[in-house]
Amino acid sequence: MTGLGRATAPLDAADLVVVGAGVVGLGAALRAADAGLDVVVVERDAAALGASVRNFGHGCVTAQDGEALRLARATRELWVRLAREAGFWLAESGAVVAARHDDEMAVLADLAAARADEVALLDGAAVEEAAGCPGAVGGARLSSDVRVSPREAVPALAALLARRGVRFHWRTAVVGVDERGVETSRGRVDAARQVVAVGHDVDLLDAGLAEEAGVVRCALRMLRVRDPRRAPSPAAAGGRALPALLTGWSLLRYDAFAVSPALGAVRERLARERPDALAVGLHLMCTQRPDGDLVVGDTHAYGDAPSPFRPEDLDDLLLDEVAALLGTDRPRVVERWEGVYASAPRPFLLSAPRPSTRVVSVTAGIGMTTGLGLAAEAVDQLAS
Ligand SMILES: Cc1cc2nc3c(=O)[nH]c(=O)nc-3n(C[C@H](O)[C@H](O)[C@H](O)COP(=O)(O)OP(=O)(O)OC[C@H]3O[C@@H](n4cnc5c(N)ncnc54)[C@H](O)[C@@H]3O)c2cc1C
Known part of the structure; x- marks a missing residue:
């Protein structure tokens, strides 16, 4: 039938x-x-x-907690095995969280104290060196994170x-x-x-x-841009990929950071300073593709019927944020897309x-x- x-x-x-x-x-x-x-x-x-196929390809292992951390570790093992068996690109390059405020650094210090085996604190120069992100007060390297190119x-x-x-x-x-x-x-x-x-x-x-x-849809805006810093692609760098680059916005999104009593101060400051970005669910992050382009994002809109009409000012916001993060002019956009995932309590x-x-x-x-x-x-x- x-x-x-x-x-x-x-x-x-x-x-x-x-x-x-x-x-x-x-x-x-x-x-x-x-x-x-x-x-x-x-x-x-x-x-x-x-x-x-629409995501960053970021295996964000270290920043998970509880059941998600257990599943993340199992999934990481499978990605590594499958990359070998299926022959797709995988970078065990970890992630770097760039802290651009002291309150963000305080959260990272608390996580590093709780998870010394996979979280190492960095000073601002080390963040710039590792992730090409200037102007951070410091940061942390999350060593268990992995990355694939989902498409x-x-x-x-x-x-x-x-x-x-x-x-x-x-x-x-x-x-x-x-x-x-x-x-x-x-x-x-x-x-x-x-x-x-x-x-x-x-x-x-x-x-x-x-x-x-309580399943609803969450729609995200994503961009692929030319790297304005022209960092060498993994292919040109002998296979070495830049770590995924996370920011203070990531602290609000992943459960491991809840270990820190300082998280409330980050949330309050971002709400005070950036109500515009908070209103569109900004989570500023960026991953390098195997060809050297950057996947940057994202914004979040929750509900049963994500609007099919995509205001250009969301992309403007993302591009301005990326330029500020990387200390460059606005990068050139190569592709734009939207992705939807399931969201529930x-x-x-x-x-x-x-x-x-x-x-x-x-x-x-x-x-x-x-x-x-x-x-x-x-x-x-x-x-x-
Ligand atoms: C923009 C974006 C960025 C993200 N970034 C990350 C990230 O960096 N790291 C991370 O861990 N997660 C990330 N995620 C989340 C992650 O991508 C999703 O959680 C995950 O891909 C969901 O996988 P899935 O197989 O459940 O869903 P999907 O990939 O949506 O697959 C479901 C499949 O079911 C098919 N289907 C539906 N109904 C039927 C039917 N009736 N009959 C037959 N087939 C059907 C659909 O066509 C679809 O192919 C991101 C998500 C988005 C959208």
Whole structure:
């Protein structure tokens, strides 16, 4: 049956079917294939085009805490393994947080005291040397962070899985899930176990489940720019990539920084000095691509219906902030895009509507950091 109820031949049959070919769906397919299961992935688009290819590619491991830190460490191990097996670019270059105010430095000092094994304090000169960011009062190096180039890594991971026998049905939308498999726009896939990994679109398959978990959409503005400092690309620097560059805004976003009693002062100062940036959810950060361009962002707009109309002043704000951070003129924009991820009060959704089905989504902006680990846990639950 198709979604319109037209009779068709069954499309496929497997031990486990995965809905969605983003990083979470591919992580589930990987775990199931590693366990020796016959796996089918069904993806609505002709390729993975969602959040998983639109992000910074930043495995922001060190700044996580609790369950997210545990999943981030598991995911980091998988990224390193997969980069080797699938042959995509991965930089174990860590991240540098540039502190441009003393209160930010105080937060970093508290984190360094709590996590001396992976957080090292830097002075301003060391921040400039490591990350090409002048004028910081100091900073910290977060050594466990890793980075991939998502638009290359995600298709490479799908290709690796296909070589290992996972079957992909692209341009095929799942319209229903039951205990024996899934109904799709091309006919039925029979599989006794089902993993639903559709990111923020979980409400389109089960509105009640999404509403119970408080899942909404978060839309982000992103830019790819020419590096105005002309820092050598990783290829030109013998493979050495610049660390991901985080800022005081990052302290408000990642849980590990909550260890610091000084965080309140940072929040209050930013609210006082930059209500304009706070109102658009600015999180100023920047990552170097393998070709030397920078991915810079971002802004955040939460709700059920992100506006399709994109005011240019958001990009102006981002470009001014990047120029101030790097101590340069405004960089030249090469590409602009928007991405959407799932957001909810809790960072992870792992739901079992029936024994054979797991619905899994990273409901915070940390799916590249934690998604492979979370997906593995979903599959392990089904296996047990
Ligand atoms: C701009 C931006 C920057 C980010 N930066 C970072 C970062 O640097 N580090 C980090 O850790 N995280 C980051 N994130 C978050 C991260 O990208 C996401 O958490 C993660 O990619 C979510 O993966 P996913 O597989 O759940 O979703 P997606 O990548 O959106 O994949 C879901 C897939 O399901 C498919 N699908 C949906 N419905 C159906 C259906 N009915 N049938 C078939 N297929 C369906 C969709 O087409 C899609 O391909 C960022 C996100 C954005 C948007």
